[in-house]
Amino acid sequence: MKQILLVEDDLSLIGGLSFAVRKEGYEVDVARTSLEADALWADGKYDLVILDVSLPDGSGFDLCKKLRLTSKVPIMFLTAADEETDVIMGLDIGGDDYITKPFKLAIFLSRVNALLRRSSNFSRETPELNSNDIRIELIKGEVYKNNKLIDLTASEYKLLCLFMENPNIVLSPEQILNRLWDCNENYVDNNTLTVYIRRLRTKIEDDPGKPERIVTVRRMGYKWNTDRKGL
Template sequence: MSQEKILIIEDDEILAQGVRMNLSLAGFAAETAKNLREGEEKLTSKAWSLLLLDVNLPDGDGFSFAKKIREKQDIPIIFLTAKDMDTDMMEGFESGADDYVTKPFHVQILIQRIRAVLSRYAAGKKEENRKKTGNLEIDFQAYKVWKSGNELTLTPTEFKLLRKFLENPGIVLTRGALLEELWDKEGDFVDEHTLTIFVSRLRSKISDAEYTYIRTVYGTGYQWTEEKKR
């Protein structure tokens, strides 16, 4: 299991090194940056699990930097700051903070809050990778599908079709849009007759007495519906 990597952007080098050392002892891989320029360079050079960010830095403020990072990366952010006014905390959370720790702080409390943020973040990511609809459960990361608790066997093409439908519930997807989804990504040619077969096979695997899921819109394409059969 790989270590979770934490970047500390803090201009107080004694504080930064102390936090880094304690994080390393707690099992994290931690590095420091003394300003925003150096921090941004390190953020773009590798993948990080979490960012510890000082608010007041020599070359800018952490709140603005956090907003900028949020536009590019999905990474948990904890602010480290001496600002303890409610308005400061509100600004911190509005700029994208997952937590806000005021100085001085006990490093072991900081570590516990880091673990709490990482745990919530991981749970959120896991939820994004799984979806429940009707009596189906889909794990997009593991490429698995269950119907009423029983695992189904889907081909890669059938799974791609299923994902496309789930990303567009209620929307009529034209045959052309579905063909574009299946064709050219791997260089495989899929014609309209083959598409009809793929959709039919997928529907036969996921539908049952309660749900049809894939409705044919004659002359146009198909539509995903979660309504039960009448």
């Protein structure tokens, strides 16, 4: 059974979300502060973390950064702020999704299910992907550049896998979003995808300002380019 950690201090919201998540067949632990979340995280193993941005003793952003030091667990932000800078910050530090308060419970559950489903779908029989001096050990979920381990978030990892599984094939933004983020209801838009691409390039490209591995094909999309000289 999937285990979810809900970090939220609003009691009325906690009750409704916990009931809905359990009704879906998931187990849920609740923390109302960053301190409580740290204790639960240390004692348990979770398949999804849902973080309120504003907590009594800190920020969900800070907690996300701490979790990303040791884990690729999917993270969803709950936020009352829908400013683009807040959304981009959440994605940049390792968040996988966000939902703005107030929200409909059905949409919340749909996105929880999608995150858990995508996480489960990334178990593969192929043990390794290897091209452009990038190696992915799929069983371990580890990525190496020139044989040096690099740290990717769960979303960055999934995006890189998708590109490397489709070398030299132009993938449109819609194809990428539908494959990785279930974007049938525009939960994640092209601007958000641009953030993910930029963030991934900073970690795998020799010169992120002049990308050669993940290249942009004007008016079409992106492709994993294996035609680089010397690679």
